[in-house]
Amino acid sequence: MRAHDLPAIRHLPLFRTMLQANFDALMHAAYAQVFPAGLELIRQGDAADFLHVLMEGGVELHSGWADRETTMAVVRPVRSFILAACIRDAPYLMSARTIERSHIVLIPTSDLRATFRRDPEFAVAVIDELAGCYRAVVRQTKGLKLRNSRERIASWLLRQSVRAGNAAGYHLPIEKRLLASYLGMTPENLSRALKSLEADGIKVDGARVIITDRARLAALARFDPLIDGSDSRDDISCAAMPEPDPDD
Amino acid sequence: MRAHDLPAIRHLPLFRTMLQANFDALMHAAYAQVFPAGLELIRQGDAADFLHVLMEGGVELHSGWADRETTMAVVRPVRSFILAACIRDAPYLMSARTIERSHIVLIPTSDLRATFRRDPEFAVAVIDELAGCYRAVVRQTKGLKLRNSRERIASWLLRQSVRAGNAAGYHLPIEKRLLASYLGMTPENLSRALKSLEADGIKVDGARVIITDRARLAALARFDPLIDGSDSRDDISCAAMPEPDPDD
DNA sequence: CAGGTCACTTGATGATTGTCAATCGGCGGG
DNA sequence: CCCGCCGATTGACAATCATCAAGTGACCTG
Numbered sequence: 001m002r003a004h005d006l007p008a009i010r011h012l013p014l015f016r017t018m019l020q021a022n023f024d025a026l027m028h029a030a031y032a033q034v035f036p037a038g039l040e041l042i043r044q045g046d047a048a049d050f051l052h053v054l055m056e057g058g059v060e061l062h063s064g065w066a067d068r069e070t071t072m073a074v075v076r077p078v079r080s081f082i083l084a085a086c087i088r089d090a091p092y093l094m095s096a097r098t099i100e101r102s103h104i105v106l107i108p109t110s111d112l113r114a115t116f117r118r119d120p121e122f123a124v125a126v127i128d129e130l131a132g133c134y135r136a137v138v139r140q141t142k143g144l145k146l147r148n149s150r151e152r153i154a155s156w157l158l159r160q161s162v163r164a165g166n167a168a169g170y171h172l173p174i175e176k177r178l179l180a181s182y183l184g185m186t187p188e189n190l191s192r193a194l195k196s197l198e199a200d201g202i203k204v205d206g207a208r209v210i211i212t213d214r215a216r217l218a219a220l221a222r223f224d225p226l227i228d229g230s231d232s233r234d235d236i237s238c239a240a241m242p243e244p245d246p247d248d
Numbered sequence: 249m250r251a252h253d254l255p256a257i258r259h260l261p262l263f264r265t266m267l268q269a270n271f272d273a274l275m276h277a278a279y280a281q282v283f284p285a286g287l288e289l290i291r292q293g294d295a296a297d298f299l300h301v302l303m304e305g306g307v308e309l310h311s312g313w314a315d316r317e318t319t320m321a322v323v324r325p326v327r328s329f330i331l332a333a334c335i336r337d338a339p340y341l342m343s344a345r346t347i348e349r350s351h352i353v354l355i356p357t358s359d360l361r362a363t364f365r366r367d368p369e370f371a372v373a374v375i376d377e378l379a380g381c382y383r384a385v386v387r388q389t390k391g392l393k394l395r396n397s398r399e400r401i402a403s404w405l406l407r408q409s410v411r412a413g414n415a416a417g418y419h420l421p422i423e424k425r426l427l428a429s430y431l432g433m434t435p436e437n438l439s440r441a442l443k444s445l446e447a448d449g450i451k452v453d454g455a456r457v458i459i460t461d462r463a464r465l466a467a468l469a470r471f472d473p474l475i476d477g478s479d480s481r482d483d484i485s486c487a488a489m490p491e492p493d494p495d496d
Numbered sequence: 497c498a499g500g501t502c503a504c505t506t507g508a509t510g511a512t513t514g515t516c517a518a519t520c521g522g523c524g525g526g
Numbered sequence: 527c528c529c530g531c532c533g534a535t536t537g538a539c540a541a542t543c544a545t546c547a548a549g550t551g552a553c554c555t556g
Contacts, residue, residue, distance in 0.1 A: 013337065045473075063390045063394065063474070065390065065394040065395065065472055065474075065475060067471050068394050070390070070394055072389065072390070083379075084383050084386075085383070088376070088379045088383065088479055089377070090494070091389070091473075092478050093383055093386050093387065093474050096387070116372070116375065117372060120365065122369060123364075123371035123372065123375060124364070125369065127335055127364065127374050127378060128336070128377055129334040129367075130336045130375060130378035130379055130382055131336045132336065133382050134381050134382040134385065135332050135333070135338070137385040137386055137389060138320070138332075138341050138342070139380065141320065141385060141388060141392065142311045142313065142320070142341070144389070144392055144393070144432075145311075145392065146311065146312075146313040146314070146318055147313065148541095148542070149542080149543075149544095157448070174501075175503070177503065177504080184393050185543075186544055186545080187503080187504070187505090188504090188505080188506085188544075189543060190504095191504065191505055192506085192543095195505090222314050225339075226292055226293055226311070226313075226341050228425040244268055247462045396511075396512075397512080423533070423534095425533065425534080433514085435533080435535090436513090436514075436515085436536085437512090437514070439536080440513095443535090454534090498556090499556085500554090500556100501552105501553085503548080503550105503551095503552085503553080504546085504549105504550085504551085505545090505550075506547100506549080506550095507548085507549100508545100508546085508547085508548105510543105510544085510545075511542080511545085511549105512542080512543075513540105513541085513542070513548100514539100514540080514541070515538105515540075516538090516540095517536100517537090517538090517539105517540085518536085518537085519534100519535080519536080519537105519541095520533105520536095521543105522531105522534100523530105523531090523532090523533105523548090524529105525528105525529090525530090525549085526528090526529085526530100
């Protein structure tokens, strides 16, 4: 593991409050690894052996059924993912693949489970983390069921802008096909919807997005803290943070 | 609170393992109440003051946005709901209304949060509960994104049958309009889909469902443990158990 | 530098799903 | 007992969204 990995992990809300000794023990059992882009890290249905912490790069969490596939989340550094499966010692519900060359730290689940039984502070951190993850997926589900594709796109674009510090312009942090799948639509539909949204306050050129009429876009998206907000703890990391990442 | 309420609550996985003294204290701060059918218990956006435990009756968890509404879950006794919001001390993401006259026990969130910080066994139970809830919503999301409405209905009907002990016939435990909303479709669509599914192994008459060709229905639903399963702990109770309840 | 791959786009078409309106039928209250 | 309410159903229609096919352009590789 690289020298600066440990402090970065320790700084995560999940690991920030636990006893140093327990943290050290956990990290001692862990090991770091580098994966190329496009590698399948986890296959849904497999036993949850390791809690993953993404230090660098990007990971797509996705699920398949029959011959279909959908993107459940895109994870960006520094974040842990698939905590819930680890805790329940249950099969992964999602697969994971790198979308870029990625540095990942793997923490054996057995150590993890032993630790939160011994360290009450860690247990509280796990509780907080899981509650945050749960609420994130609930938000995602609400968005899927209550909004149509145009509204989902509009609100996602707006959220991205907020994450970029209310910037009017930014770059899409992920490929459009991933975004489409994440938003529950086909790439074709996304492409057309983006074009049609140019009448409603955005301009898209490749990965470059410019919000030309924030008010108009906001009116369409009907931004709602109970869907689009985050629980505004410093940071919530886990399995399914719906939003990818800020951007330049 | 009624005499048999306490043992029933104590028997829940969430409360089963904690210290008796802590349980007693928690229950001392709690109080029971009876609500008529159709009453709005919780409005999304409100502060989470109480963990709710449904002892008797039925509760719909739903969410609204703009002028639309959707059913997120139907809770049946004995189960707690909206744990995550309580723990995070954050606004409810869902509303709750009784669908029948209901007995509900209300546990102040402040006591709750104080207790899992003191009682490691309770903390572990909360972790387990939240992880289960998280995974339940992930399953729900997968179903929504990967299956079309016919497939969602078919798999739901099959799941209900499994819950009823692989019974060929059973009664729908909830109104069809609720089911439709839960499954992410309109009542009209559900009605038509049910009729069309009569060519695929079911027979529906009012609330009565009979599975006439299990194999055929299963082929359509393509039952998948990673969507349709439950984590097969005894019981997982929480905010968003997607499935309603067994039935006669 | 040529060839190939892949993401993205665009057009044409069809399937799925939602909306609106009308009707039926059970159930409870007056 | 009858009326009114509400959920469920049905039909006609419209909107949304997916599929199929073809074409473009960027990027990587040989």
